[in-house]
Amino acid sequence: MSTVPPEFKSLTANDQKRRFQLPQLLHARTGEMTRELLLKPGDHGLGMTPDPMRADTTTTAVCGYCSTGCGLRLHLRDDEAIGLTPETGYPVNLGMACPKGWEALRVLDSDDRATSPMVRDADGKFNKVSWDAALTSFCDRFKEIQSTYGPDSVAFLSTGQIASEEMAFLGALAKFGMGFRHGDGNTRQCMATAVTAYKESFGYDAPPYTYDDFEQSDVLVFVGSNPCIAHPIMWERVLRNPNDPAIIVVDPRRTETAMAAKEHLQLSPKSDLALLYAITHEVIQRGYVDHGFVDAHTNGFEQLAQHVQAFAPDVVSSIAGVSVDQIHSVVDLIGQGKAVSFWWTMGVNQSYEGTRVAQAIINLSLITGNIGRPGTGANSITGQCNAMGSRLWSNTTNLIGHHDFGSADDRAKVAAELDIPVENIPTDTGWSYDRIMEGVRSGKIKGLWVIATNPAHSWIHQDDARALLDQLDFLVVQDMYDSTDTARHADMILPAAGWGEKDGTFINSERRYGLLKKVRKAPGEALADFRIFQAIAHYWGVGDQFRDWTDPEAVFRIMQRLNRGKWSDISGIDGYAQLDRCGGIQWPWSQASAQASHGEGSSGDPAPQRRLFEDGNFAHPDGRARLIVDDVTPPPEPPCADYPTWLLTGRGTVSQWHTQTRTSKSPVLRKLYPNQPYVELHPEDAARIGVSNGERVTVQSRRGEATAAAMVVPTVRPGQAFMPMHYESTNRLTLAHFDPHSRQPSYKDCAVKILKA
Template sequence: MIQPRTKFRGNLTRNLLPQLLRQHDGKMTRELLLHPGDHGLGMTHESMQADATTTAVCGYCSTGCGLRLHLRDDEAVGLTPETSYPVNLGMACPKGWEALRVLDSEDRATDPMIRTSDGKFAPVSWDHALRLFTTRMKGIQRQHGPDSVAFLSTGQIACEEMAFLGALAKFGMGIKHGDGNTRQCMATAATAYKEAFGFDSPPFTYDDFEQSDCMVFIGANPCIGHPIMWERVLRNHHAPEIIVIDPRCTETAMAATQHLQIRPKSDLALLYAITNHLIACECVDRKFIDKHTEGFEKLSEHVSRFTPDAVAPMTGISADAIRQTAETIGRRKAVSLWWTMGVNQSYEGTRTAQAIINIALITGNIGRPGTGANSITGQCNAMGSRLWSNTTNLFGHHDFKDSADREKVATSLGIDADLIPTEPSWSYDGIMDGIRRGDIRGLWVIATNPAHSWIHQSEARNLLDRLDFLVVQDMYHTTETARHADLILPAAGWGEKSGTFINSERRYGVLKKVRRAPGKALADFHIFRALAAYWGVEDMFAEWTDPEAVFRIMQRASEDQPCDMTGIDGYEQIDRCGGIQWPWTEADAEGDFQPEQQRRLFADGRFYHHDGRARLIVDDLTPMPEAPDEDFPTLLMTGRGTVSQWHTQTRTNKSPVLRKLYPNEAYIEINPEDAAAIAVENGDQVRAQSRRGSLLATAMVTPTVKPGHAFMPMHYEATNQLTLSHFDPHSRQPSYKDCAVRIERA
């Protein structure tokens, strides 16, 4: 258990907004907006002595490591990994070690800024910025209808901020359409879980990395993407079989006992062949299947044609290797199957994820230590986005279309149910299409960078420039998206605000404010509260005074949901317990019972569908939308590059230490045979061209990719100039992992 040496009395930012937007003669005054530096950190805790410490959860990836922050004069001056935190057990990756340094970058957004007539940016007051936001967005809605304004949010801000943003936009501002950048990484997993289990419910806990005797990684490279999870794998004392299914010989694949180096996008066929052989060799748990699943006969019939012999030519994997993998899975006692972006970012990603879930279910590998069909999340709070952002689901993972759900959420929030839309939002690609058609005229972008990260980048940037009004709310004024903005709102970052994150294993962790945001930058929470006041809906959010107050509202809304967290006794308990996994209900907490640190779902074999059974789901294969041809003979894949890079490098490129740990210029991995054919050696400059654009990159000649394949890290600005705009039809997640390119010596 974590025992911080310095306990906070209440929330770090409690009562900050009453200062921020103090009432005077019925008018809103803006003391803190105008002079934020005069109010210190806004902490309402006991005075900290030099060299005090406190704990908080890291804000980079979904692993959710615990960090011990070292304080001097009430401000964090350093950090170390927290040894007793059940996630990382005293470990941290390079990004975590550098989490404070990136806050000190010279390109932090410190003032609201507007684009002037000469195309440059000029600082303005918060009062001016908030009036401009309100006037322009309301004006667009009046002229073009309420649905002409949309927002794009993130998996990077706290749950309470996501909740506030979604409620403010949807119920206060009447903005129907809003989605998050989690659509780019986790929509497939969420959709697959909902259809198979009846709820978006990752079943695992990180202890399963250490309890499995067989681990299968599909389209996942945790050695690079989630290094602390990989450290947990290395702590496994069961001599586990490690099976990697990946078209690249990744760092994780190099450690595998079996590496199935498949042809890109043949994973669904391969998984059906494994399922076929599991059934053929009677390596299935018929008792579990009959009692706890629905659809086995249809599954058996569907995979009957996917024999290892039939699938071998499609995948490039021998029939014997497919049989060996299936028999290994079928005969081990505790098998866990893990996937991430290699599966999710695919035009048939949802069905591939469900094929993984099918294997876990028919072998009875769920609900026990070391088992599960386990999606590794990407962003630090992607799970929070899935539950609380009001994007794909109504608040608390309810349904916009269900009148009972709308009434329940309205009661929890203390609002009129008629304010809640009866239909869900357009997905991210639908919003971009709306801009293309002219239906979306105003866009509010919060803590995300679509001008870099969205598929077919040049078209995405063109669409942003078509908008009548683009607002970007971010830590930095130099992001690719901020360059297109009409208004930039400066936001606080990790360590400069408070709230909670939810990691991949459903664990709530506490984020703490231990530094003052630079200049006039404010926490996203306080920007939302200020906007509520300027928009004229502050009364609707009178209870939303601080993040922990919003946490209590979230608890009310979670009651009787699979994600019920009504038994959590506030931030202090979360911190003291080393995080708390949902669900944790009032009934669970009776008698001051404390939550166990490692809890799995479905130990009783009951799932969240009305009949308690999981669904086994299959589908036909889908042809690759843009296969290589004579003009573009190479198939390009994208993914994570190094441990030290993260997403669009908005933060990691601010650290001089991290920049030394990865190539600063874009590179492309090509096979030695392909390199020889175009007279390219390692380190040469090459031009990669697709039907959408071209770029220059450094050739990395390596056998880690097969002939005819190439790989580029997603972190470089240029990469998405090449990618093809196509999507999984069920989750609407972009397929970043396949497009045809031509590579030539530059």
């Protein structure tokens, strides 16, 4: 049983929902309580604290839901977790936790946990088999496909949900040991745009901020981001800001975050790039450019200034649906702010031109000199708990450790560190997620290994995705539950341990490595993903290649060697013990940094909050950041006479998570949101189709339809509708189109018609 605050249990479902969604009530619940806890005498801090008088102990581990990376104090009895509370001394959450964190243990006890390997028979039924039989069949089937159709006929889809050490093992095993050229992660669905934007602008995938910046800014700009719901503990950090900051929100919906904003630019869908260029135009026109910083640390300002001349506010106002006065007001707030931070998440990333939108945000941060100082930065908020780990270690978009598959020097370095022939390393990244799915369609991909992700629910244009999964010769799903939408299509299910049942590290949005700890036994024959990869290496015949990959901490040491000298260098971390003692450590922390920190009176530990680019030096060879602009492109599927409504999608409530694979297992979390799909409609649209609040409607797109309850609200504009992404039916509607630079799906916009059911 996980621990739930007593006052929380006494609330009705509606009260609970309001309490965890509204900014002011969120703050009332945890903000002041946190201050009291931090001042409580005798607080034991982090790590394991045994009490010799009893068998009860506590230990701190990082949460396994979102990218915030909160520290949870796990209460143990006989080395088994029996409850949890937020860790008061952890530098991320400072004693706060959202409902998902409170329920993190409960979801491990679900009846649909995968507890033994299962194989589908000729009649379509799953039968339990031994690990020996499953692993033998796994290797035989994939090798047979490679032999028949060529080595490139198999692929894997990874995740932002498993530990960094497991990602590293999977990527190295699949690409260097098993000959899988193609592999990608579900982080392609959430973070690829930010990664691409940072690499092009900064020269490295380098989110520059630390969470302390939430409390140091005097102006915070949220673009396509609703942290009150999507990242509630980050929002708590905003509410702790003593500067009475001006909050600016750019979002088509009047979200919970927008309700707390000084300025809400409620723009028309997919007009964000034009609007940001208009803001940039006015920043330049009104003299708010930090020319000293621009001249010393950037390239491309002249091209930027020329490009945005076509985006004067009076031109963009009608396109974006916001007034010229609003644009001027926002520009003045940004230009006159002393510490301005810019934040974005999926509303930007999941867009057909998201990379350029992200870079428009980065441009504003750079030209105003708002980077490298407390309370500043162009700051992408990650989605999944270890999406950052996937970016560094999964061997998908980068050669493991932030190297380049296309660089002969990088391939040679990695081969030497891993003691493998350099010929084992592919010379390119292989196919992205969307190309893998298209490869299934064309018959080029015949076998697919899916690890801890649920594409039958989450991939764009869901019905098409499910048909493609059924087209495969061999589909293996490795997951902690055997009931996922994707598992229902599988030929084989491998039972995996979940959060709290294995060890390793996660990397959160602010680049902090935090410890994942085993505090429960996995049910039945389920194994940690790490041990499954280890077993597959043995059965495939490459076990000797991974002889040093004995346990997660041994792999962490290998990872430290692999990215030594990179911007993300972690060679100075003194193992898991230091991570535990410090409440996580942000990259970079090199050996040189560690040696320099051992001065007189110093603990030798890094400061708990560190940001990048304080010296104005960026990762491009010339040390300068790049200001990047592009043409604005029209949306691929705007509303029309047959489908007159924009459909927007996004996070529904603080208690839902992704495809609800875990959150739906908690009776407490299920009470905090509607269990059945709903669609937000403006009162004018509801009246036009003749529906009242709560009545059933049918939402139709060119790809499918969904039935939902009408939620009649003024938070969306007329002609627009919103459905939470967590419901299985939402992705029946979405349009499969992609950012050309990042290959990230554009989930946020498509045309639908809504009818009374």
